Amino acid sequence: MKCRTCREPAIIELPRHNANFCAEHFLQLCRRQVAKAIHDHSMFSPEDRILVAVSGGKDSLAVWDLLVELGYRADGLYIALGIGDYSDESRGYAERFAAERGLTLRVVSLRDDYGYDVPTAAKATGRVPCSACGMSKRHIFDKAAVDGGYDVVVTGHNLDDEAAVLFGNALRWDVEYLARQLPVLPARHGFPRKVKPLIRLTEREMAAWCVIRGIDYIIEECPMAAGNRHLGYKEALNALEEKSPGTKASYYLGFLDRMAPVLADIAAVGADSVRPCSRCGASTGVSDAQVSDGEVVCAFCRLVERSAAHVPVSVDLIRKKSRAERRATVEVESR
Numbered sequence: 006m007k008c009r010t011c012r013e014p015a016i017i018e019l020p021r022h023n024a025n026f027c028a029e030h031f032l033q034l035c036r037r038q039v040a041k042a043i044h045d046h047s048m049f050s051p052e053d054r055i056l057v058a059v060s061g062g063k064d065s066l067a068v069w070d071l072l073v074e075l076g077y078r079a080d081g082l083y084i085a086l087g088i089g090d091y092s093d094e095s096r097g098y099a100e101r102f103a104a105e106r107g108l109t110l111r112v113v114s115l116r117d118d119y120g121y122d123v124p125t126a127a128k129a130t131g132r133v134p135c136s137a138c139g140m141s142k143r144h145i146f147d148k149a150a151v152d153g154g155y156d157v158v159v160t161g162h163n164l165d166d167e168a169a170v171l172f173g174n175a176l177r178w179d180v181e182y183l184a185r186q187l188p189v190l191p192a193r194h195g196f197p198r199k200v201k202p203l204i205r206l207t208e209r210e211m212a213a214w215c216v217i218r219g220i221d222y223i224i225e226e227c228p229m230a231a232g233n234r235h236l237g238y239k240e241a242l243n244a245l246e247e248k249s250p251g252t253k254a255s256y257y258l259g260f261l262d263r264m265a266p267v268l269a270d271i272a273a274v275g276a277d278s279v280r281p282c283s284r285c286g287a288s289t290g291v292s293d294a295q296v297s298d299g300e301v302v303c304a305f306c307r308l309v310e311r312s313a314a315h316v317p318v319s320v321d322l323i324r325k326k327s328r329a330e331r332r333a334t335v336e337v338e339s340r
């Protein structure tokens with residue numbers, strides 16, 4: 006097995022490129038794919054201040070590493086979600102990565118700063134944990150970016166993530182979500198720009214990037230992710246990719262090239278009008294806000310209010326509950 010570029014021994018086989026690469030030329034390929042995504046979608050410029058959403062997993066640490074290597078000014082933000090040992094361990098990986106490289110990592114703790122954690126929010130609001138978690142993360146990243154004077158928030162979503170979300174949206178023909186599934190969400194009304202520079206690289210490639218670059222990352226999945234529909238979509242796409250390498254890239258990148266322009270008008274119409282939340286001051290979509298007596302309260306402030314008033318709930322309790330709910334669903338579906 007030889008490197009396509011230099012003919013020295015290869016360390017990785019990439020069937021979707023019909024090629025093998027040595028470590029040096031594999032890293033070069035990753036840098037080029039990220040630079041191409043940044044350029045093709047006008048994600049940001051070298052003058053921009055970037056805030057990377059860091060989870061301690063391979064994708065967010067790899068994208069931070071790649072951006073710094075490519076010469077961008079990027080700080081990290083880690084949110085301590087209070088998901089038991091998983092959160093404690095993932096925070097350690099993020100902090101060590103930043104400390105070893107002299108990078109700035111900001112940390113926000115749901116429990117210390119807002120008085121709740123993800124398992125408690127799930128119980129208090131009756132939402133599935135990922136919904137309570139996603140809302141908390143979106144709000145805190147937006148706020149940190151605006152307060153910190155950052156131009157753009159970067160997330161580590163990779164090609165597998167985006168193809169799986171696209172697959173789910175297409176299975177449901179959720180046209181509004183399809184129209185907005187773009188690698189750049191422009192800044193508007195107090196929300197920062199949000200971009201995904203890893204859309205041209207896969208999960209496996211990001212794991213290889215971390216191994217070659219000596220980046221330690223948390224390998225376990227979040228315990229709340231079990232049963233998540235996206236994992237099933239990823240498995241289905243992996244089976245297709247195995248039979249026909251390149252399927253995922255042509256599916257998602259083809260969507261961006263040929264389908265997203267067709268849906269552009271729907272994306273523009275779907276843009277919600279926004280108002281400032283009376284409590285936290287953050288911009289909130291009118292459809293998400295609760296308005297009474299002239300007071301506008303965003304969904305995040307409502308979630309904080311209910312969750313902080315609730316007795317703390319353990320991760321295990323929520324996991325047991327979601328396992329029981331899944332069993333009940335299977336029983337109902339099989340009748």
Ligand code: Q46
Binds near residue numbers: 123135
């Ligand atoms: S951290 Fe949060 Fe993910 Fe865990 S609770 Fe769900 S959304 S799975 S990226």
Ligand code: ZN
Binds near residue numbers: 010026
């Ligand atoms: Zn080589």
Ligand code: ZN
Binds near residue numbers: 284304
């Ligand atoms: Zn608010």
